[in-house]
Amino acid sequence: MRNPRNEPLTPKNRGSSRGPMRSTGAPAVAKRTAGRSNDASDGPERRCILSGRHESRDTMIRLAISPDGDVLPDVLARAPGRGAWIDVSRAELDEAVAKGKLKGALARAFKGAPLTIPTDLGARIESALTKALADRLGVELRSGTMVLGTEKIATAARSGAVVFLAHAADAAGDGASKLAQAWRVGEMAEGTGLKGIILPLDRAALSVALGRDNVVHLALTDAGAATRVASLLGRLKHFLGCDTADDAAASTAANDAIDTKGE
Numbered sequence: 199m200r201n202p203r204n205e206p207l208t209p210k211n212r213g214s215s216r217g218p219m220r221s222t223g224a225p226a227v228a229k230r231t232a233g234r235s236n237d238a239s240d241g242p243e244r245r246c247i248l249s250g251r252h253e254s255r256d257t258m259i260r261l262a263i264s265p266d267g268d269v270l271p272d273v274l275a276r277a278p279g280r281g282a283w284i285d286v287s288r289a290e291l292d293e294a295v296a297k298g299k300l301k302g303a304l305a306r307a308f309k310g311a312p313l314t315i316p317t318d319l320g321a322r323i324e325s326a327l328t329k330a331l332a333d334r335l336g337v338e339l340r341s342g343t344m345v346l347g348t349e350k351i352a353t354a355a356r357s358g359a360v361v362f363l364a365h366a367a368d369a370a371g372d373g374a375s376k377l378a379q380a381w382r383v384g385e386m387a388e389g390t391g392l393k394g395i396i397l398p399l400d401r402a403a404l405s406v407a408l409g410r411d412n413v414v415h416l417a418l419t420d421a422g423a424a425t426r427v428a429s430l431l432g433r434l435k436h437f438l439g440c441d442t443a444d445d446a447a448a449s450t451a452a453n454d455a456i457d458t459k460g461e
Contacts (some may be wrong), residue, residue, distance in 0.1 A: 244258055246284075247306075255286070259280060288437050332407035334430050335407050335408060336407055351380075351417045352377055363378065366399060373415065398440065
């Protein structure tokens with residue numbers, strides 16, 4: 199069975215056609231994370247069937263093609279068989295589905311094989327990405343790499359143990375600012391842009407994901423855990439179209455903290 203044209207690896211010395219680096223909304227935009235970068239050495243590349251851009255597969259979203267021709271989200275890239283890769287926001291994808299651009303791109307990739315594209319594909323991908331992030335946060339909590347509770351996080355931050363700081367979407371600004379200040383003290387980074395990331399999950403969603411009451415803030419104390427969470431968070435925020443320049447500044451400032459503790 200023929201693989202689509204975007205499926206084979208591209209040469210690792212090929213530069214990305216993307217241009218400037220895009221914010222991931224996660225701490226560690228450099229090579230230590232799977233955050234978006236225009237450095238092709240970040241990992242095996244794929245080509246987005248909609249934009250034509252080449253990017254590390256770890257930053258993209260895979261669409262799995264079932265034996266019956268159904269196009270389904272495969273955000274963890276684990277489904278067997280044929281697949282295609284996209285690197286666009288939900289708004290761009292929804293437009294591509296509505297205007298038939300995704301159908302055309304898949305038809306070219308799979309040489310006209312009959313395919314069925316659900317009209318709610320964008321919603322399905324968003325749901326799958328959100329679940330993957332929530333599941334990962336739950337795993338990190340159970341593995342002991344996560345700290346919860348404002349006072350516990352502040353203590354860990356001031357001691358230099360924190361490598362990732364994040365807040366619920368509906369967290370109060372003053373609470374987030376106080377924890378960011380504690381983190382900067384612990385990292386001897388006062389006067390820098392080091393601060394936490396606002397998650398695309400509110401406290402209710404975080405509480406359900408972690409099985410705790412009223413989770414507003416969280417911190418990770420392991421560089422590997424931060425990298426794993428950052429990868430999923432970056433892809434979700436980009437797909438939602440909520441990765442911002444402010445996120446990029448926070449990400450760059452936090453990179454040194456993860457690099458230092460990951461060595």
